[in-house]
Amino acid sequence: MKVLKKEKFPQIWQAINQAYELYLPIEKDDRVNFAQWTEGETVNLEALKTEISPKDVIFPQSETYLKFESDGKKLQLESVESENREYVLFGVRSCDAVSFNLIDNVFLREPIDRLYEKRRNKGTIVSLACSEPEENCFCSSFQIKPEEASPGVDVAAWDLGDKILWKPVTEKGQVLTQKFAQLMEDASQQDQEELIKLQNAIKEKVKELPLASVDPKVIKGELKEIFESKVWDELSQSCLGCGACTYICPTCHCYDIQDFAGGNCGERFRCWDSCMFSEFTLMAHGNPRTTQKQRFRQRFMHKLVYYPNNHGSYACVGCGRCIEKCPVNMNIVKVIKRLGGEG
Numbered sequence: 246m247k248v249l250k251k252e253k254f255p256q257i258w259q260a261i262n263q264a265y266e267l268y269l270p271i272e273k274d275d276r277v278n279f280a281q282w283t284e285g286e287t288v289n290l291e292a293l294k295t296e297i298s299p300k301d302v303i304f305p306q307s308e309t310y311l312k313f314e315s316d317g318k319k320l321q322l323e324s325v326e327s328e329n330r331e332y333v334l335f336g337v338r339s340c341d342a343v344s345f346n347l348i349d350n351v352f353l354r355e356p357i358d359r360l361y362e363k364r365r366n367k368g369t370i371v372s373l374a375c376s377e378p379e380e381n382c383f384c385s386s387f388q389i390k391p392e393e394a395s396p397g398v399d400v401a402a403w404d405l406g407d408k409i410l411w412k413p414v415t416e417k418g419q420v421l422t423q424k425f426a427q428l429m430e431d432a433s434q435q436d437q438e439e440l441i442k443l444q445n446a447i448k449e450k451v452k453e454l455p456l457a458s459v460d461p462k463v464i465k466g467e468l469k470e471i472f473e474s475k476v477w478d479e480l481s482q483s484c485l486g487c488g489a490c491t492y493i494c495p496t497c498h499c500y501d502i503q504d505f506a507g508g509n510c511g512e513r514f515r516c517w518d519s520c521m522f523s524e525f526t527l528m529a530h531g532n533p534r535t536t537q538k539q540r541f542r543q544r545f546m547h548k549l550v551y552y553p554n555n556h557g558s559y560a561c562v563g564c565g566r567c568i569e570k571c572p573v574n575m576n577i578v579k580v581i582k583r584l585g586g587e588g
């Protein structure tokens with residue numbers, strides 16, 4: 246276990262940035278989001294949650310597959326290889342770190358998504374424990390422990406005021422630590438004791454959160470029964486279909502593939518999509534989901550029923566972003582409670 250003093254932050258950002266691409270929570274126009282660091286950026290590691298989850302670092306919002314050019318009846322295809330270097334993603338909260346594993350379950354199972362695999366393998370993830378969880382957090386409902394190193398991270402870090410306690414937990418984490426060890430010190434017995442105090446304090450705070458008792462296991466019954474529940478008619482009425490909840494959600498991973506063509510050349514790219522949009526399932530023969538109720542139901546059935554049936558865990562990490570951002574105050578907590586018979 247190592248200690249990184251905060252006064253060394255500018256030095257370590259610079260040093261990491263020379264060897265890797267470095268992504269940090271960056272503050273711009275009063276908003277904090279993960280972005281690639283460059284000299285002079287305002288790094289904000291105090292903000293608990295970034296507005297958009299860091300999933301766009303492992304799964305970019307838009308990505309080009311290939312370029313094409315036509316010459317009469319001949320079509321020439323050129324595959325586009327990602328030029329990205331290895332990267333470090335620093336300051337990921339436990340909920341967001343777990344969401345990466347949930348997306349892996351989809352993209353890294355056969356048939357493996359090669360673009361995603363390549364980008365994912367280049368990353369070293371440094372988590373930062375949540376010293377001050379907020380009122381909309383309910384990660385504990387999904388057995389996430391914000392005081393501990395989440396499964397899948399390479400380095401776990403804790404904020405001890407004027408320093409960060411730094412614990413490599415994978416080989417990649419060891420490599421990163423060794424590269425920058427000259428900027429760190431060994432953790433003392435007192436640091437270890439402070440860590441235990443901090444972890445206990447976080448556990449207590451999490452227990453006291455207003456949504457700590459949300460429990461997705463209250464949703465019982467056969468798939469057909471849940472699918473046909475009257476609850477969907479009522480809850481979907483207010484939904485605007487704006488898709489905001491899907492774009493900010495760390496676990497949503499649907500995408501569309503489109504061609505951008507001009508004259509005799511163009512490119513094929515993929516970009517994030519939303520199951521809340523009316524054209525999401527539009528196909529040549531028509532659209533199997535023609536109402537907002539069907540689309541709304543799909544989003545929550547996927548997170549709370551289909552994904553767990555396929556992968557053994559819920560596709561929500563309780564980050565609370567949808568609670569904060571939905572313009573009509575609809576969110577997964579309301580859905581869980583109503584499907585569980587409350588209200």
Ligand code: SF4
Nearest residue numbers: 484485487488490571
């Ligand atoms: S649930 Fe809210 S954020 Fe999501 S699409 Fe509907 S109105 Fe928009």
Ligand code: SF4
Nearest residue numbers: 494561562564565567
């Ligand atoms: S559904 Fe809402 S609370 Fe759950 S992971 Fe997505 S944004 Fe976070």
